[in-house]
Amino acid sequence: MTQKALRKGNEALAEGAIRAGVRFFAGYPITPQNEVPEYMAAHMADNGGAFVQAESEVAAINMVYGAAATGTRSMTSSSSPGISLKQEGITYLASADLPCLIVNVMRGGPGLGSISGAQGDYFQATRGGGNGDYHVIVLAPNSVEELGNFPKLAFDLAEKYRMPCMILADGILGQMMESMSFNFDPVDPNKLGKFDWAVDINKQGRGKSKVFSYKGDNLIADVVERAKRYGLIEKTEARYEERNCEDCDILLVAYGLSSRACLEAVNLAKDQGLKVGLFRPITLWPFPSKRLAELAKKAKGILVVEQSLGQLVQDVKLAVGNSVPVGLNAYPAGGQPDGEKILTAAQSLLTGKKEGLFDLQEHAANFAYNCERDTKLGVQGDAKGGK
Amino acid sequence: MYQGIRIAGFGGQGVVSAGILLAQAGVEDKKNASWLPSYGPEMRGGTANCSVVVTDGEVYTPIVSAPDTVIVMNEPSLPKFEPLIKRGGLLILNSSLINSRPTRKDITAVCVPCNEIAQKVGMDRIANLVALGAFIKLTGAVTLESVEHAMKKVYKRAKPEMLELNKKALQAGYDAVK
Numbered sequence: 001m002t003q004k005a006l007r008k009g010n011e012a013l014a015e016g017a018i019r020a021g022v023r024f025f026a027g028y029p030i031t032p033q034n035e036v037p038e039y040m041a042a043h044m045a046d047n048g049g050a051f052v053q054a055e056s057e058v059a060a061i062n063m064v065y066g067a068a069a070t071g072t073r074s075m076t077s078s079s080s081p082g083i084s085l086k087q088e089g090i091t092y093l094a095s096a097d098l099p100c101l102i103v104n105v106m107r108g109g110p111g112l113g114s115i116s117g118a119q120g121d122y123f124q125a126t127r128g129g130g131n132g133d134y135h136v137i138v139l140a141p142n143s144v145e146e147l148g149n150f151p152k153l154a155f156d157l158a159e160k161y162r163m164p165c166m167i168l169a170d171g172i173l174g175q176m177m178e179s180m181s182f183n184f185d186p187v188d189p190n191k192l193g194k195f196d197w198a199v200d201i202n203k204q205g206r207g208k209s210k211v212f213s214y215k216g217d218n219l220i221a222d223v224v225e226r227a228k229r230y231g232l233i234e235k236t237e238a239r240y241e242e243r244n245c246e247d248c249d250i251l252l253v254a255y256g257l258s259s260r261a262c263l264e265a266v267n268l269a270k271d272q273g274l275k276v277g278l279f280r281p282i283t284l285w286p287f288p289s290k291r292l293a294e295l296a297k298k299a300k301g302i303l304v305v306e307q308s309l310g311q312l313v314q315d316v317k318l319a320v321g322n323s324v325p326v327g328l329n330a331y332p333a334g335g336q337p338d339g340e341k342i343l344t345a346a347q348s349l350l351t352g353k354k355e356g357l358f359d360l361q362e363h364a365a366n367f368a369y370n371c372e373r374d375t376k377l378g379v380q381g382d383a384k385g386g387k
Numbered sequence: 388m389y390q391g392i393r394i395a396g397f398g399g400q401g402v403v404s405a406g407i408l409l410a411q412a413g414v415e416d417k418k419n420a421s422w423l424p425s426y427g428p429e430m431r432g433g434t435a436n437c438s439v440v441v442t443d444g445e446v447y448t449p450i451v452s453a454p455d456t457v458i459v460m461n462e463p464s465l466p467k468f469e470p471l472i473k474r475g476g477l478l479i480l481n482s483s484l485i486n487s488r489p490t491r492k493d494i495t496a497v498c499v500p501c502n503e504i505a506q507k508v509g510m511d512r513i514a515n516l517v518a519l520g521a522f523i524k525l526t527g528a529v530t531l532e533s534v535e536h537a538m539k540k541v542y543k544r545a546k547p548e549m550l551e552l553n554k555k556a557l558q559a560g561y562d563a564v565k
Contacts, residue, residue, distance in 0.1 A: 006407075006414050006422075006540075176449040177407065177422040179414045257448060264447035336450050 004181045010035035010174040012148035013103065013167070014043070017075055020152035021187035022101070023049035024067035024074040026060040028082060031115045032171040033105035036077040057082040061089030061102070068098040069211040071198030073155050073189060077103035079171065080121050081112055083129070090164055091130025096213040097197075097226070099158035101151060102136070102166045105174040108334040116334030117171030119256060119307035125168045126285040126315070133223050135230055137165040137237070138284040140255040144178035146282075152184050157237065161229055162197070168284060170257040170307070172336075238290070239282035245295050248277030250346040253292065253316050254305040255281050258331070262305055264339025265346065276346055284312075289319035296320035301349040305342055307331045310358065325349065328358040388418075388443050390528040391451035394518075395436035395468050396460025396481070401515030404541070405458075406437035409519060411537035412529040413441035421449040434463055441528045456526060458518050460501065462487065469494075479521055481514065497525060497564055504559050513556040520560025531561060 007015070014036045017025070025040040037053060044051035050067075054060035060076045067074035078086060083104045093100055106121050108114035125138045137157050141147045150167050158165035194200065199209050215222045241259075243266055245251060250269075252262045259280040269276035279295060281288050296302060302324055304313040309332040317326055329345035331337050345356030392409065396402040406422050413420030423438045438451035456477040457468045462485050472478060474493045483502035499521045501514035508517075523531055534557060538550055545553070 004414060006411050006420065172423060172449060175423060177410055178446065178449070179420055260446070261448045263445060267447075336448070336452065338448060338450075338452050340453075 004179045006177050007144055007148065007180050008035055008175070008177045009144045009147045009169070010105065011039050012144045012180055013077075013151065013169070013174070014039035016148035016182060017101065017151040018043060018047050018049070019182060019184070019186040020155050021073045021189040021192060022075050022151065022155075023047070023189050024052075024064070024072050025049070025076065026052040026054045026063035026067075026074075027076050027078060028054050028057045028060050030057075030079045030082045032107055032117065032174050033077050033079045033103070035174070036103065036105070057085035058089065061086040061093075064100050064102075065089055065093050065096070065098065068093065068100040069096070069199045071195045071200065073101075073192075075101035075103065075151070077105065079105050079107045080109050080118070081107075083121065083124070087124075087130035090136065091128070091132055091134060092213045093164045094128070094130070094134035094136065094226075095132065095215070096211050097162040098164070098211065099155065099162055100164050101154045101158065102164055103169065104166060105169045105171055107171045114334050115171065117173070117175070117257060117307070117336075118332070118334050119170060119258065120309075120311070120332060121168065122284065122306070122308055122311035125166055126287070134163075134226065135233075135285050136163060137161070137233065137286075138168050139165065139239075140168050140282060140284050141173060142256050142259045142280065143180070144173065144176065145180035147173055148180050149183050152187065159195075161233055163226075163229070168256070172257050234286040237283060238286045238288035240288040240291060241280040241282060242277070242291075242295075243280075244275070244277035245279055246277075246298065248275040248298075249300045250274070250276045250349060251295055251299040251302045252276060252278045252305055252342065252346065253281070253302060253312065254278065254337075255284060255312065256307075258305045258307055258337050261337040261339055262342055265342035268339045268343050269346070272343075274343075274347070276343070284315075287315045287319065289315070292316065292319045293321075293323070296324045299324055301346075302326045303329055303342070303346050303349050305329045305331075305337055305345075307335060307337065329356055330358045388441075388528070390439075390441045390456060390526060391454045392439040392441070392456045392458070392522075392528075393436055393451050393454040393468055393471065394439065394458045394460070395434060395464035396515075398433055398435045400435075400460045401512070402435050402458075402460055403437045405515040405519050406439045408516075408534060408537050408541050409439050409441065409522075409529065411541050412533040413439075415533035415536045416441075416529050418443055418529075419446050421446045423449040423451075434461070434467070436464065436468070456522065458522060459485065460514065460518065461485065465489065477525060479518055479525070481518060483514070497521065499560065499563055501560070504563055505556055508556045508559050509552055510556075513553055516553050516556040517560035517563070520557040520562075521564045522560075523557075524561045524564050531557060 482498040
């Protein structure tokens with residue numbers, strides 16, 4: 001495996017994808033993921049692959065649809081508003097049962113939003129995003145190292161279950177540099193097995209292969225078959241990381257960049273003699289509900305930390321039910337969590353106070369303090385709009 | 388050891404590049420390091436800043452909202468970043484270009500005439516390395532040797548004589564503070 005090197009998140013992702021055997025990339029520029037197509041433009045041809053800067057996001061995802069139908073490891077990347085544009089293509093890919101990788105390096109929303117990092121696309125990613133009954137597998141890295149290594153995992157899963165896989169990363173993960181190494185040997189796409197469903201002009205001695213999105217009269221059977229596959233995935237592929245979860249009073253639940261701020265809170269809490277643990281879902285769909293429900297029984301409260309306004313918390317509540325109080329510490333639209341703010345909210349949950357906790361009924365008063373300091377910092381947040 | 392650093396100045400003063408160098412030096416020292424630029428629409432001559440973390444343990448969030456150390460290279464950065472510093476933290480101030488002085492009493496402030504020292508070394512442009520040298524002397528977060536190793540990786544296309552000059556600026560900054 002490779003030595004640790006300092007890499008930018010987006011570049012690690014692009015290099016990781018090429019190492020994972022991606023030989024087709026189509027995309028359209030948007031901040032904060034621009035280093036991905038930039039890297040692909042520079043390196044894809046040297047690796048025998050194709051890079052296309054498409055005329056739009058819609059074109060890019062449909063190019064991926066075509067390339068994926070040939071069994072080639074194919075991907076596109078974009079950021080939140082661009083991913084919204086791709087939803088039509090994604091639901092067609094899901095309907096045609098084609099494996100591919102879609103990367104969303106999230107920014108603020110809704111609409112054009114801002115170019116600050118955010119986590120507001122949780123619902124869109126985990127509920128399918130386009131029309132119809134379908135899911136995509138969603139991987140949520142929280143470090144540059146994971147960003148570089150997840151493309152391989154994404155394709156292994158996407159091909160195993162014949163479905164699109166998404167890497168859902170925060171804008172800041174894409175923009176930051178960090179020491180990382182690749183934990184897999186480069187994949188030679190020529191040595192990957194051929195798929196019997198793939199459209200391939202070089203097939204000999206076999207009938208025509210076709211890839212269809214439209215199922216005609218067989219739609220019900222088709223959707224039910226896919227649901228069975230989804231059930232199997234939910235049972236076997238949920239991934240998560242646990243820190244201090246077995247013996248804690250407050251269990252934090254967070255993914256991506258938020259989970260790193262939570263780690264700071266876990267350590268700050270230790271210094272103050274408080275027992276705080278962190279449960280980090282790595283797959284957002286399938287959501288690791290079973291394990292979370294087990295851990296919830298041991299905790300006095302759960303605090304969900306997310307850079308969105310009450311999205312992740314819904315999956316947490318579905319998983320744990322009424323077994324334990326669930327609080328929300330939210331930083332929407334480019335707000336940035338840090339350890340101390342999280343710890344304040346965790347203490348509120350234990351003592352019945354309100355500071356730091358988001359409450360749908362009376363959120364304005366309790367919530368203002370989260371945003372105020374971020375605006376003052378000018379951390380990323382001073383940029384508004386623009387591609 | 389957990390050092391969260393903010394480096395700020397005009398675009399073109401090398402604050403972003405000094406940050407990458409520092410993070411790379413941390414990696415050379417077998418520590419964990421992260422770097423994050425501030426980005427967005429900026430005008431020419433506007434301000435730039437970056438966040439760097441160097442630590443023996445895990446890097447938490449790469450956004451350094453309460454820095455242990457702030458390096459300010461120009462006047463507008465001082466009022467913006469001085470209030471963020473942790474209590475007992477360190478402020479390195481480029482006194483060549485900043486006439487104001489810090490107001491907080493609960494931090495250590497060190498004034499280094501970075502541009503004057505850089506000019507003496509031979510090039511005004513490398514004031515950022517003078518500041519970095521001072522930072523290393525004051526915090527010990529990374530070693531001078533590791534920064535010199537890092538230079539070769541970060542400034543891949545730099546000519547050997549330029550690297551030599553960079554090293555001299557780094558050393559001069561190191562020697563300028565006690």
